Amino acid sequence: MPDRQRRIDPAEFIKANMRLVPVPALAEIRFYTAHPGSGLSRLIDREDDADEAAAEPQPPYWAYAWAGGAALARYILDHPMTVAGRRVLDLGAGSGIVGIAAAKVGARQVIAAEIDRNGVIAIGLNAAANGVAIAVVNDDITKGSPPSVDLVLAGDVFYGQDVAERVMPFLNRCFAAGIEILVGDPGRVHLPRSRLRLLAEYDVPDFGDAKDAAARPSGVFRFETEPGG
Template sequence: MTTPVPDSLVRIIKHMNPAAGISAQALPQCPDISLWLVEPDSMRRRFSQDEILQIQSYPAYWAFCWASGQVLAREILRHPHWIKGKKVMDFGAGSGVVAIACVMAGAREVIACDIDPDALISCEENAALNGVSFRCHGDLFSFDEELDLLIAADVLYDRANLVLLEEFLKCAPDVLIADSRIRDFDYPPYVAQGRHESCTVPDLDELDEFRLVNLYRGQR
């Protein structure tokens, strides 16, 4: 039986493009996880100037599984000892893919954090789709509980966000970052943990350089 698309996601995807649709899509690198994502066909056509401006004003990041998120979710499922028994925050959670992987890997507790309220709706619906549960929170800087690990994927798309690296280590003694944007990354105590090839789902035909995802770990 096909799971109906949640009304909440149908409603909010229209903020990006009234013609856009949502469907459950399995992730090629994490086949055990499916997400409610924007329909590929609705993004594969020529857009009018007005449509482009609307997409730019509301890009609906939560409606895509970005390359960094897919890599981080896959690596967590491959290395559950990173997560097992820990209290983890997925910062900039978007679709919630990494939070879902953390629950599957045996985390003691998972918090999906995103400042976009629509992303938190997406997180809740994607958790339900995968039969898991976690908490949602809207603001890292108002979160005053102790964490064992903070995880963030694809949040360094703007170099101004690099200041977050220091803030993350104030919030948790162990931080795991996945990023495909920053070149010449040199931010001690963060140390490179490997590079992986991936893609965004649906595939946006991004430049090859954005398909290479680097993992970094920082500890205090």
């Protein structure tokens, strides 16, 4: 890897090359988001740096607002008693907007779990920009036991089959341990609808939508019933 790429500081890069703007449908929260000139590929490790003609890698998920997370954050801001005084886990936190919403309205503790190391940096910057404190775990916690929390917030964790198959056993363990679980999702194909009860819907844009695309309803659900129930 060229030395110039090794010397990139993720925090300085994010602050210099991304825009700190309100989250769509969440004027109360600002986050660092990508734009066409951000050059995010410079933050992504490449296995073959000699191939300068290679297509730019897919932008990191943490650099954009996703519909499920936006809907879940909106629900929390509108219903602060959902998190007030509670220990909260933001699972697959991405940009951290769900955890930030929880911290802003009185959660006792917020833990954000994110496996992308640049996402971890972004969460810290986004939390600071919103004047809240969040503990970030840079690990795939779905492999382990339920954490010591009262509530799991899971925004956009069913966007792919492999992710859903990893997340569901973890959520089942959390549910069995008596931990409340709220899910935010725009209705993706791997959403386990038989296990969910709809609480609210919000019209929010989604990651990957065209700039002028109409916002679509995204749901906030409570995870309920035992497997097969």
